[in-house]
Amino acid sequence: MHDLKAIRDNGAAFDAGLARRGLEGRSAQILHLDSERRQAQTRLQEMQARRNEASKQIGLLKKQGEDASGVMADIARLKDDITLLEAQDKSLGEEVDTLLASLPNLPGADVPDGPDEDHNVEIRRWGTPAAFDFKPLEHDAIGETLGLMDFDGAAKLSGARFVVLKGALARLERALASFMLDVQTGEHGYTEMSPPTLVKDSALFGTGQLPKFGDDLFKTSTGHWLIPTAEVPLTNLVADQILDEAQLPIRMTALTPCYRSEAGAAGKDTRGMIRQHQFWKVEMVSIAHPDQSDAEHQRMTQCAETILQRLGLPYRTIVLCTGDMGFSAQKTFDIEVWLPGQGRYREISSCSNCGDFQARRMKARFRSDKGNRFVHTLNGSGLAVGRTLVAVLENYQQADGRVRVPDVLRPYMGGLEIIG
DSSP states (O other), X not given: OOOHHHHHHOHHHHHHHHHHTTOXXXXXXXXXXXXXXXXXXXXHHHHHHHHHHHXXXXXXXXXXXXXXHHHHHHHHHHHHHHHHHHXXXXXXXXXHHHHHHTXXXXXXXXXXXXXXXXGOEEEEEXXXXXXXXSXXXXXXXXXXXXXXXXXXXXXXXXXXXXXXXXXXXXHHHHHHHHHHHHHHHHTTOOEEOOOOSEEOHHHHHHHTOTTTTGGGSEEOTTSOEEOSSTHHHHHHTTTTOEEEGGGOOEEEEEEEEEEOOOTTOTTSSOSSSSSOSEEEEEEEEEEEOGGGHHHHHHHHHHHHHHHHHHHTOOEEEEEOOTTTSOTTOSEEEEEEEEETTTTEEEEEEEEEEOTTHHHHHHTOEEEETTEEEEOEEEEXXXXXXXXXXXXXXXXXXXXXXXXXXXXXXXXXXXXXXXXX
């Protein structure tokens, strides 16, 4: 969440950060509740001190053979007052925590201001989109023409926003995931993990999906949630821990299925594989020293970009403006791959530095010569497998409807050079 002490010290700066997010200031409300709670705590401490003193007095009176009933009556009244104050302290504390938990991370000083995606800033491009001597098709048309992508069959099983991949496309999906993991573990130093994909409320609270974004998630009848990304289980592996400074950075990666309700995406990308309820993704997570998280953020983004470069897929990297960042992010780089069938760039990876925002929610710290400090957490796609498959199909399509397999994937495809 947010540092309550920092809000006490400079509420105006906190409100200014929220204003950059397009939100009204909340420091006055937070500090009012905080003041009421601190007053209740002060009164509670005074009452407890009086009770302790009265208890001692009872002992002395009894020892001297004197009547202690009056003092005992006072203690009974104090007990009732203490019970009320304890309830008030708890209630005010929960109110402050609930309010703080509902507010997004504050944007970094170097994040561009703006209300929406139109104000994101491109920082670099790689590759040149290919010039086709025919009208390039979108991925769903390619896959269905090949007979290897079945949306109707998936709809019978599960409804809209699902797909069944067959034959060479199913293998291509597996090849892409294996290639990504090999690069991230073998070259970039990430440790491969295989985490649970069902998690408890506390895990989703820790990374910021709950309580605000429950409608975007799927929940089981057992009370478990299906993960929207491996960021959730991987980041929470350090929850409630105090790490040694020498352990940082901790870099983890995992291939998992991801599940999203797409509650806010009605009418968007209803065809194809761009926006589905279930998809595979290779996720990268870093647990970093606060002094190194900016450099780790750049490194993570480059690790994601490397996959696209090896696949020969043109892309651009942008920094998101304040109005387009995710709830937990302090700063985010999005990587957008060129899709010739759509004639535009589409997001394929989002790499975010969350600062200490998630760490405060998870109580994840490390020992330093300055005492225990909160770690910084980072997460990024390395990459979204389905969207990468989409990009391969559209960029490597041939005039005859077949698809050329990128050179780096052929060893994973048993030497197959052409699909179709």
